[in-house]
Amino acid sequence: MKILVCAKQIPDLASKLGPDTANLWLDETDLPFQINEYDEYAVEEAVKLKEQRGAEPTELTVLSVGPPRVLEMLKKALAMGCDRGVHIEDDESSTKDPWQIASLIAAYAEKENFDIIFTGMQSQDRGSAQVGPTLAEALGYACATTVIAFGLEGGVITAERELEGGARSVVKLKPPAVITCELGLNTPRYPTLPNIMKARKKPIAVLKSAELGVESPRLITEKFYAPVRKGGGLVLEGEAAGLAGKVIEILKERTTVLRG
Amino acid sequence: MKALLVFEYRRGKLTEGNSELIDFAAGLCAQCAGVLIGEESALPAFEGKLYLGDIAVCKEYGPELHADIILQAAQKENPDYIIFTHAPYGWDLAPRVAAKLKAAQISEITGLSDGKFEVGCCSGKMRRLVRPATPRAVLTLQEGAFPFTGKAGGTPEVEKLVPTGTGSGPELAGFKEAEKHGLDLSGAEVIVSAGRGVGKKDNIPVIAELAAALKGEMGASRPVVDAGWLEHTRQVGATGQVVSPKLYVACGISGAIQHLSGMRNSEFIVAINKDKEAPISEIADVMVITDLMPFVAALTAQLKKI
Numbered sequence: 001m002k003i004l005v006c007a008k009q010i011p012d013l014a015s016k017l018g019p020d021t022a023n024l025w026l027d028e029t030d031l032p033f034q035i036n037e038y039d040e041y042a043v044e045e046a047v048k049l050k051e052q053r054g055a056e057p058t059e060l061t062v063l064s065v066g067p068p069r070v071l072e073m074l075k076k077a078l079a080m081g082c083d084r085g086v087h088i089e090d091d092e093s094s095t096k097d098p099w100q101i102a103s104l105i106a107a108y109a110e111k112e113n114f115d116i117i118f119t120g121m122q123s124q125d126r127g128s129a130q131v132g133p134t135l136a137e138a139l140g141y142a143c144a145t146t147v148i149a150f151g152l153e154g155g156v157i158t159a160e161r162e163l164e165g166g167a168r169s170v171v172k173l174k175p176p177a178v179i180t181c182e183l184g185l186n187t188p189r190y191p192t193l194p195n196i197m198k199a200r201k202k203p204i205a206v207l208k209s210a211e212l213g214v215e216s217p218r219l220i221t222e223k224f225y226a227p228v229r230k231g232g233g234l235v236l237e238g239e240a241a242g243l244a245g246k247v248i249e250i251l252k253e254r255t256t257v258l259r260g
Numbered sequence: 261m262k263a264l265l266v267f268e269y270r271r272g273k274l275t276e277g278n279s280e281l282i283d284f285a286a287g288l289c290a291q292c293a294g295v296l297i298g299e300e301s302a303l304p305a306f307e308g309k310l311y312l313g314d315i316a317v318c319k320e321y322g323p324e325l326h327a328d329i330i331l332q333a334a335q336k337e338n339p340d341y342i343i344f345t346h347a348p349y350g351w352d353l354a355p356r357v358a359a360k361l362k363a364a365q366i367s368e369i370t371g372l373s374d375g376k377f378e379v380g381c382c383s384g385k386m387r388r389l390v391r392p393a394t395p396r397a398v399l400t401l402q403e404g405a406f407p408f409t410g411k412a413g414g415t416p417e418v419e420k421l422v423p424t425g426t427g428s429g430p431e432l433a434g435f436k437e438a439e440k441h442g443l444d445l446s447g448a449e450v451i452v453s454a455g456r457g458v459g460k461k462d463n464i465p466v467i468a469e470l471a472a473a474l475k476g477e478m479g480a481s482r483p484v485v486d487a488g489w490l491e492h493t494r495q496v497g498a499t500g501q502v503v504s505p506k507l508y509v510a511c512g513i514s515g516a517i518q519h520l521s522g523m524r525n526s527e528f529i530v531a532i533n534k535d536k537e538a539p540i541s542e543i544a545d546v547m548v549i550t551d552l553m554p555f556v557a558a559l560t561a562q563l564k565k566i
Contacts, residue, residue, distance in 0.1 A: 187487075234546045243550055
């Protein structure tokens with residue numbers, strides 16, 4: 001069986017964020033990067049599936065589209081248990097729309113005949129939730145989205161999809177299939193030191209996006225900016241003890257919860 | 261301008277986001293038609309054409325057959341926009357419909373500006389203004405982003421559609437109910453919620469002590485529940501409980517839209533966060549910018565002296 005997991009590297013969104021000089025995306029200077037959390041669940045689920053298959057031949061590939069910095073994330077995925085990496089090198093991936101990214105992945109994947117492709121349900125930075133199902137459409141694969149429980153038995157995938165209010169729908173589908181992973185699907189492992197060492201010997205193939213063929217965009221970004229802040233809330237800064245006293249004064253004044 | 265609204269029907273009822281679609285289309289000044297895989301006994305209230313796919317044939321979930329019906333309706337109406345809600349049904353179907361139509365998809369729309377669309381990104385901290393490069397576009401609408409006027413009404417004119425294909429692909433095998441809430445947070449006067457900023461499970465009892473000092477209940481954001489630090493019954497937000505206490509204290513919660521939609525109606529909100537620009541600052545009455553754990557400990561100690 002051949003399994004692919006697609007992962008994106010994203011900036012740490014708790015950092016201070018601001019637009020680049022073109023006002024089209026983030027100024028990436030000094031931003032730390034990390035694996036998109038949804039994709040971390042996807043990597044873990046793919047590794048778990050490989051482990052469950054035991055002696056059955058299984059090859060697990062991890063793929064990412066982006067500039068050279070994504071190699072660091074691919075190495076992490078290899079240390080988590082993927083067998084080999086594919087880096088679709090593209091310094092301008094952040095300017096590409098979901099259709100273009102999905103098409104690049106499809107151009108690579110259609111020659112590989114993967115049985116199951118895992119990816120995050122969305123990225124935390126763009127949040128379009130499009131790449132997984134668009135990739136499935138391009139490859140003609142079945143697709144289950146927002147998956148919070150996954151199993152493969154007798155050649156049939158059973159997936160639970162998370163719906164509003166915590167309810168789930170249970171769906172069945174057959175490989176080849178794309179599975180988009182929700183947060184909480186599993187508990188992603190920390191790579192151990194021996195596995196980090198082992199991962200150094202695992203191969204990472206580098207392809208240029210231009211070689212795969214870049215489609216024309218379907219979406220144009222005109223501007224990237226911080227939202228207008230409506231919240232006129234009070235902002236308090238300082239050291240803990242002093243702030244605690246202030247907050248208690250405010251609660252006494254503006255709420256009834258400290259009375260009686 | 262013409263819009264095709266994709267309504268959702270689940271387990272015998274229209275879902276809640278449907279009326280927002282009608283209001284949004286009114287805001288676009290678009291002429292509206294709708295498409296629904298559902299039943300004639302529960303139709304969305306608007307004036308216009310409604311294409312109805314039979315739920316007994318298409319089932320409640322079946323992306324191939326649902327897309328089949330939506331594409332037939334799109335062919336008949338030739339809309340500029342095909343509009344879904346940005347929720348599990350739309351997440352699943354919109355990209356498939358967009359791909360089949362070779363159309364742009366614009367996800368998570370939070371606003372309109374001069375024929376362009378404002379979409380959220382970076383966990384709600386930033387926005388992008390985008391426009392389609394294709395003649396028509398598929399849109400998914402952020403729930404709650406547009407004021408619900410409730411003005412829409414009427415009875416649509418129904419045209420029934422039958423799927424042309426047989427539909428391979430994923431099949432619905434059933435539903436699982438949400439975990440029974442052993443704990444009902446909706447009646448709590450004070451809720452102190454722990455978010456990712458708490459840092460580790462060992463810090464949860466410190467937050468619990470603050471909740472006790474305020475005679476409140478403890479809540480949690482999704483990452484804390486996913487990490488197993490607190491049980492799901494305490495989760496506040498779109499996939500948890502919706503609450504409106506007199507006081508909501510958000511400890512280390514940045515304020516993902518999913519969380520905000522579960523607590524934005526709280527009477528008074530205190531948020532403690534290191535990041536002044538975290539989206540929760542939009543709705544917090546007091547934003548305390550400091551190291552979370554020492555502050556919570558200090559607040560608990562001072563409350564105990566009262």
